Amino acid sequence: MSEHNNRSLPTVEELRENQTDYHVGWRKREFxxxxxxxVSWKETCYIGDWSFLPEARLKGPDAEKLLSELSVNTFDDFAIGQAKHVIQCNxxxxxxxxxxxMRLDEDEYSLSANPAFWTGYKLAQSDYDASWKTVDTFNFQVQGPNSLKVLEELxxxxLRDxxxxxxxxxxxxxxxxxxIQGNRNVTAIRMxxxxxxxxxxxxPAxxxxxxxxxxVEAGEEYGxxxxGARTVMIxxxxACFPTRGRDYLPAIYHSGMEEFNQWKLENGGGYTGIVGIAGSFESDEITDYYRNPVEMGWKRNVALDHDFIGKEALAEEVENPTREMVTLEWNSEDVNDVSASLYRDETPYQPMDMPTEQKWNMRADKVLSDGELVGIATSRGYSYYFRKMLSLCTIDAEYxxxxxEVTVIWGDPDQRQKEIRATVAPAPYKEDKRRTNLNEFA
Known part of the structure; x- marks a missing residue:
């Protein structure tokens, strides 16, 4: 059994001190x-490895009933061969x-990432007629304007239909x-x-x-x-895909979640306390690092057409959002001054990893207007394509x-801090081309 068995959940202080972990995924730091x-996903294409995400299969007559009870999403007209971004709340x-x-068959589903374990845990607590098991798979993304050409070579x-x-x-x-040695059957998901x-x-893994x-072989002629992991989060x-451990902490760290975390550990999910907390925002309450789907920009996913865990709490938030998801453009002069301070005879500002944070932390930086806290900036990163330092931000709706115009406070509480001017911009920042008609490609 793991040394973490029966260990209490980490506190905010412990997560802030956990600054040594790098993400294990994406094969290499850089290629x-x-x-x-x-630049690849705007001009040519890339292949990236997300195989570290857990996968599970849920099967049985009550599978959809369980998923509907746990998820904010609607399951009306959810057809075999269709997928969705599923969100589960407390x-x-x-x-x-x-x-x-993904809906694989009439009563069979595939679950990726944390819903794999939360669904399995809730099933184990219930008398629903369904089975659950983890599966060992690979998960590669091939993305960008040349991705279709590469895959059609293989x-x-x-794939155009x-x-x-x-x-x-x-x-x-x-x-x-x-x-490859022998034909290989794979599932191609358009997303x-x-x-x-x-x-x-x-x-299969x-x-x-x-x-x-x-x-990689087929893609050589298409650029x-x-x-790699160094720039993957850009x-x-x-494209505004808020991410667990970067833009929010899942609501599994507070008192009452010990049983789930122990079950997750015993069923192959790993120890919960692998992330860290950083940034100028400070709170002793772990719940201040949690988020709801609306402030993550996922309001469209919340369907009030069925009963689900958290429906009552989310109904008002859907009607009158408290905070919304935006992009912030950070002032280049202020960002450059952070780096320049390393060359001056003074205590420097906390350096910025390039192009983004390399340790797997939720870096939460205060966003102020006239000195008042109005938001939290996360996922700070440099976009070479746009030549800008950007971040995501959950911000009070009125801003x-x-x-x-707002101000970001850069630097951990024990570091020299810098006020950085920032401007609210849309999220996603980059044009969303995922739904492009594939028949438009040559």
């Missing part, structure tokens, strides 16, 4: 270099888990590339995190390296880049209009 990798309407849900049949947020089984043929046309490829290498920032 060709973070600038080229970052009674207070705060996010416990969110990730990808697969038997057309797959609607957005739908999926289909396809075959990568061994005669088309040298990287991704870059805000561009693209697909996720999923299949035993074929992961073969499929990865096949995509495909392999996406696509989440530009959410584009063009509103």
């Amino acid at each position: 060709s270099g973070w600038v080229d990798e970052q 009674e207070q309407g705060l996010i416990v888990a969110e990730g990808l849900l 697969v038997d049949g057309s 797959i609607d957005f947020i739908h999926f289909a089984d396809v075959t990568i043929e061994d005669q088309k590339v040298t990287a 991704g995190m870059a805000g561009e046309a693209g697909f996720e490829l999923q299949g 035993e074929y992961a390296d073969e499929v990865w290498n096949a995509v 495909l880049e392999q996406l 696509n989440h920032l530009e 959410s209009d584009p063009g509103t």
